[in-house]
Amino acid sequence: MKHARIAALALAPLAVLAGCGKDAAETGPRENPADSAASGRPAFLLAEMPEGAVPVADAKKTAREGEQIVVRGRIGGRSDPMSAGQGLFVMMDPSVPSCADDPEDECKTPWDYCCETPETIMANAATVQVTGPDGKPLKTNLSAAGLSELDEVIVVGTVGARPSPEVLVVDATGIHRVGG
Amino acid sequence: MRQLPFEYAFRNLGRSRSRLLAALIGSSLVALLALAAGGFVRGMQLTLTQHHGPNENVILLGTGSEEALERSQIDASAATIAAASIPGIRERGGTPFVSPEIHVALPVREAEEAEERQAVLRGVTTAALLVHPEVEIVEGRPPSAGADEIMVGALAATRLGLADERLAIGRTLHLAGRDWAIVGRFTAPATVMDAEIWVPLTDLQIATKRDGSISCVVLTLGDAAYDDVELFAKSRLDLELTAISERDYYASIAAFYRPIRVMVIATAALIGAGGLLGGLNTMYAAFAARVREIGALQAMGYTRPAIVMSLVEESTFAAACGAVIACAVGLLVLDGIAVRFSMGAFALTVDAPVILAGLGAGLIVGLVGAIPPAVRCLRLPIPEALKAH
Numbered sequence: 001m002k003h004a005r006i007a008a009l010a011l012a013p014l015a016v017l018a019g020c021g022k023d024a025a026e027t028g029p030r031e032n033p034a035d036s037a038a039s040g041r042p043a044f045l046l047a048e049m050p051e052g053a054v055p056v057a058d059a060k061k062t063a064r065e066g067e068q069i070v071v072r073g074r075i076g077g078r079s080d081p082m083s084a085g086q087g088l089f090v091m092m093d094p095s096v097p098s099c100a101d102d103p104e105d106e107c108k109t110p111w112d113y114c115c116e117t118p119e120t121i122m123a124n125a126a127t128v129q130v131t132g133p134d135g136k137p138l139k140t141n142l143s144a145a146g147l148s149e150l151d152e153v154i155v156v157g158t159v160g161a162r163p164s165p166e167v168l169v170v171d172a173t174g175i176h177r178v179g180g
Numbered sequence: 181m182r183q184l185p186f187e188y189a190f191r192n193l194g195r196s197r198s199r200l201l202a203a204l205i206g207s208s209l210v211a212l213l214a215l216a217a218g219g220f221v222r223g224m225q226l227t228l229t230q231h232h233g234p235n236e237n238v239i240l241l242g243t244g245s246e247e248a249l250e251r252s253q254i255d256a257s258a259a260t261i262a263a264a265s266i267p268g269i270r271e272r273g274g275t276p277f278v279s280p281e282i283h284v285a286l287p288v289r290e291a292e293e294a295e296e297r298q299a300v301l302r303g304v305t306t307a308a309l310l311v312h313p314e315v316e317i318v319e320g321r322p323p324s325a326g327a328d329e330i331m332v333g334a335l336a337a338t339r340l341g342l343a344d345e346r347l348a349i350g351r352t353l354h355l356a357g358r359d360w361a362i363v364g365r366f367t368a369p370a371t372v373m374d375a376e377i378w379v380p381l382t383d384l385q386i387a388t389k390r391d392g393s394i395s396c397v398v399l400t401l402g403d404a405a406y407d408d409v410e411l412f413a414k415s416r417l418d419l420e421l422t423a424i425s426e427r428d429y430y431a432s433i434a435a436f437y438r439p440i441r442v443m444v445i446a447t448a449a450l451i452g453a454g455g456l457l458g459g460l461n462t463m464y465a466a467f468a469a470r471v472r473e474i475g476a477l478q479a480m481g482y483t484r485p486a487i488v489m490s491l492v493e494e495s496t497f498a499a500a501c502g503a504v505i506a507c508a509v510g511l512l513v514l515d516g517i518a519v520r521f522s523m524g525a526f527a528l529t530v531d532a533p534v535i536l537a538g539l540g541a542g543l544i545v546g547l548v549g550a551i552p553p554a555v556r557c558l559r560l561p562i563p564e565a566l567k568a569h
Contacts, residue, residue: 078243078422083414086407090414114244118420127415137411166418 042145044087044130044138046156046176053154056093056126060168063159071170072154072178074098076111077125081149086137087130087172094152096124111149126168128155130175152178181483184490192494199466200498206462206549207502207542208509210455214541215510217448219528220519221441226370227526228434229427234313235270235277237426238409241396246422247432249283252395256280256385258419259397266412268404272310277400279304279311282384284395288377289354290346297340299355300524302376303384303394311398314371320349320364325380331364335375335525338518353377356387372430375524398426433523452541459549463495467553474557475565488554495550496543503542507535 041047053072063069073091075081076098081090092098092113099110107114113121129137147153154176160169193200240262245252259280263269270277282303287296302308306322309315323329330353337344352359360379368374379387381394399409406425413423467474477487515530560568 077417078414079246080422083407083410086411088411088414090417112244118243122417122420125417127417129411129415137407139407160415163416164418167416169415 042140044172044175045145046154046174049176049178050154050156050174055095056091056168057095057124060123060126060165063162063168065159065162067159068157069159069170070154070156071126072152073126073128075147075149075151075153077113077121079109079112081111082142082147083137084141084143085139087140087142088137089128089142089147090125091128091153091155092121093124096120098150100150122166126170128153128157128170128172128175129160131171135171147175147177154178181486182481183486184477184482186493189490189494189497193498196466199462202462203459203466203495203498203546204502204505206455206459207499207545208506210452210459210545211503211506211538211542212510212514213448213452213455215506215530215534215538216514216528217444218534218537219510219514219517219530220444222531222534223370223519223526223529224437224441224521225434226529227372227374228430228437228523235311236401237311237398238401238406239396239398239424239426239429240409240413240421241424243420243422246424246429247436249395249429250285252283253390253393254396254421255419256392256394258421259394261416261419262397262399262409262412265416266399266404266408268402268408270400270402275307275310277307277310277402279307279398280381280394280396281308281398282381282388282390282395284384284388286355286388288340290342292354292359294354297342299336299340299353300372300376301355301379301384302373303379303381305381308378308398311400312368312371312373315366315368315373317364317366320362323363323378323380323383325382328358328360328383329363329380330360331366331378332362333374333376333378334365334367334369335518335527336377338520338525339375341520369527370529372524372526375520375526437521456545456549459499459545460552463549463553464556467491467557471557471560471565471568475560475562475568478558478562479566484558487558488551491554492547492550496546499542499546499549500539502545503539506542507538510535510538 050070053070056071056073059069059071072094074094075089075091077090077092083089096113096116098113099105099107099115102115105115130140132138155170155172156174157170157172160171162168239249240254240258241249242252242254259278263276263278282301284301284303285298286301288299289296309322317331318334320331323331332347337347347353347362347365349362349365351362353362354360366378385391385394401409406423409423413421474487478484510530514528517528518525519528
């Protein structure tokens with residue numbers, strides 16, 4: 001009996017720690033497991049290709065804050081276009097060639113579009129965030145969801161704040177990966 | 181197994197003072213070499229990885245400049261936009277911990293006609309002292325904008341290759357075509373800032389002809405997380421910003437200098453091996469003179485392992501004493517010596533891990549240096565050993 005009490009006292013802190021231990025990076029809203037449990041695919045990934053997509057460059061010229069939008073682009077435009085810990089990425093207009101489109105280019109990060117001028121990148125880039133109920137990006141890993149740099153995607157969502165014409169942020173409700 | 185008492189090994193140390201001295205000097209030199217190499221590597225590593233910064237800082241810099249802040253150029257308005265747009269940045273009395281900065285290497289001179297020396301300058305506002313609490317002003321005051329004033333770090337003189345008193349309060353340095361008065365001195369131990377010269381931001385903008393641009397914005401997280409800063413950087417594509425934590429930035433710089441640290445350790449190991457071989461030589465001579473004594477011990481019934489253990493005890497004890505002397509010298513003489521390198525300067529750091537390495541090196545000399553000569557002396561049969569001269 002005495003040994004059982006001692007063992008219980010020794011193990012109690014472990015039980016408390018197991019229940020309380022939470023990585024600070026995981027305190028944001030997470031993807032709902034129930035949404036993806038049925039198909040094994042994250043809820044924001046769309047199997048069907050949405051219609052009526054406009055390329056990024058055209059969207060930047062006409063999109064207004066708050067309106068619904070379907071925009072087509074290619075993940076890239078930065079050396080790290082995809083965030084590791086949240087549903088956030090930068091994409092470029094599909095008509096702008098990346099360094100990977102040049103067979104002679106041996107760039108190790110072709111998705112940074114370093115072959116293009118900064119002005120070209122700025123005019124043809126947009127930001128996509130997969131938001132949760134609080135309006136902040138979901139704490140999710142887009143790479144684990146099957147997206148990678150230079151993937152062509154179609155994003156369905158709402159245009160976010162546009163403090164300047166060069167800024168286009170899409171609060172995405174759905175993302176379709178073209179060709180996969 | 182019948183062991184020889186430890187007092188036997190201890191008393192034997194005093195039989196030949198010259199050999200004892202040789203053993204002490206040999207092991208202390210090897211230990212001192214390990215301390216110097218370890219202090220160099222440790223000092224460089226601590227400075228570049230900013231271990232002493234208590235704040236969780238994130239740097240906003242220009243895209244494509246993640247490897248060198250000196251190459252980064254962003255709009256000066258990024259600081260105020262970031263302060264207004266990112267919720268949860270630490271603040272005190274309504275002042276956000278957001279520091280717009282310019283990082284640049286410029287030639288400076290003691291006087292207009294003097295030799296040029298490369299200095300690392302940081303253009304700052306008063307917010308820099310909030311964001312970098314490891315910076316402590318030890319003399320004078322921060323420089324005022326528009327008054328051609330500067331503040332120098334504790335190792336700035338080392339970086340410039342000047343005597344420390346040359347950068348005393350009231351002295352001047354010549355840069356950007358005019359003299360600037362030194363009005364303050366600061367310390368920021370184990371950080372690259374310790375070797376910098378701080379200039380008011382607007383003055384450095386004018387001096388470097390950076391119309392409305394800065395190198396970076398350093399901000400301190402309060403309730404905000406790194407993800408919030410990254411969201412800002414990736415959303416405001418018009419500002420062309422990248423977010424990187426200060427620790428990760430300096431860790432990448434430290435990785436760049438890793439080959440140098442490896443080279444220093446390899447060189448120290450090679451020289452240490454030379455010291456070890458010298459110690460072996462000394463031991464061979466010492467034990468060769470005691471062949472008859474060793475033969476007599478065997479005749480008395482002590483086994484070879486017991487005699488080897490006693491000889492090793494003797495050697496290791498002498499080496500340990502030498503290593504302790506070296507550690508004392510290392511702490512008094514080596515610790516804090518400033519070394520200049522491309523990013524600024526750093527101080528040799530002789531702390532616990534380095535002292536452990538020094539002691540370990542000395543003990544290895546004693547241990548390894550005794551075994552081969554001891555084994556060799558025991559190869560002779562007892563009758564031949566007793567007849568040896």
